[in-house]
């Protein structure tokens with residue numbers, strides 16, 4: 001397979017026009033889609049990955065909606081735009097796109113991109129594992145990709161950026177749900193956490209529609225009532241979503257389930273790599289999980305699983321943090337060539353719920 005060209009295709013049109021031809025590789029991780037842009041995206045300018053993220057949002061957002069929204073995508077589509085890394089140790093770098101914008105971390109995408117990097121020979125295969133350093137907007141994440149003697153890539157584990165519990169038991173007034181107490185934790189992106197039972201829901205059996213509606217309301221409330229801070233950059237200091245859980249934060253050998261509602265009421269099909277990272281940081285800080293204790297995290301919706309554990313204590317600025325290892329599997333499901341006709345007035349796509 002050829003190496004990706006999404007960041008060196010200088011001839012790619014910078015506006016949506018009949019000249020646009022975008023090649024993608026389609027993968028999924030535990031059911032959550034990942035559309036990797038192989039080529040045809042406009043060049044994203046910036047000295048740092050966070051500058052490139054801002055540049056994409058300000059100058060080329062129509063390419064995101066073109067690929068994420070209908071008719072080429074759907075409400076819950078997810079994407080990765082490969083950009084040139086600026087961290088010396090990174091083998092590759094990626095921006096992450098969803099229905100509303102650009103996230104700062106995506107664990108399921110890192111699991112898929114790890115395989116992609118080895119299969120595309122961005123990084124040489126190595127038995128039993130090849131290391132792929134992936135620069136994400138939140139920092140460099142190290143992925144370890146299983147490779148067998150026949151060259152087949154498999155499970156991927158990654159080591160997170162420093163993850164930390166930002167605030168515990170914060171009261172928020174949520175429309176229609178009243179006053180609730182949530183924890184806010186960071187795993188490359190900030191999430192609010194709540195035991196779903198506190199609002200009469202069950203992440204394994206309640207309807208996805210009810211879970212999404214509640215998650216989105218909690219996100220809105222936290223966004224307006226709590227100011228977040230990240231020691232590295234203001235670009236990282238926003239709430240990405242709400243994760244409703246089964247409340248089983250104390251370590252056991254049993255899987256614990258959660259559902260992540262992020263961006264604009266988008267719902268993750270997998271257990272959420274950055275969410276598992278944040279949840280483990282929270283559990284560790286509360287003394288509910290010890291260093292090295294491995295837990296199984298399950299999507300309440302698809303029942304797909306990731307495993308995770310704390311592998312080291314760390315610092316995020318002055319804040320006590322941990323490095324978390326998350327492990328999962330990604331699969332290829334196809335490839336696409338996306339084009340555009342000038343007389344198509346659905347140019348930048350649309351969304352239906």
Ligand SMILES: O=C(O)[C@H]1NCC[C@@H]1O
Pocket residue numbers: 032078103105106107108109260262268270271272273274275
């Ligand atoms: O696995 C993750 O971290 C992501 N999945 C969709 C939402 C998050 O970015």
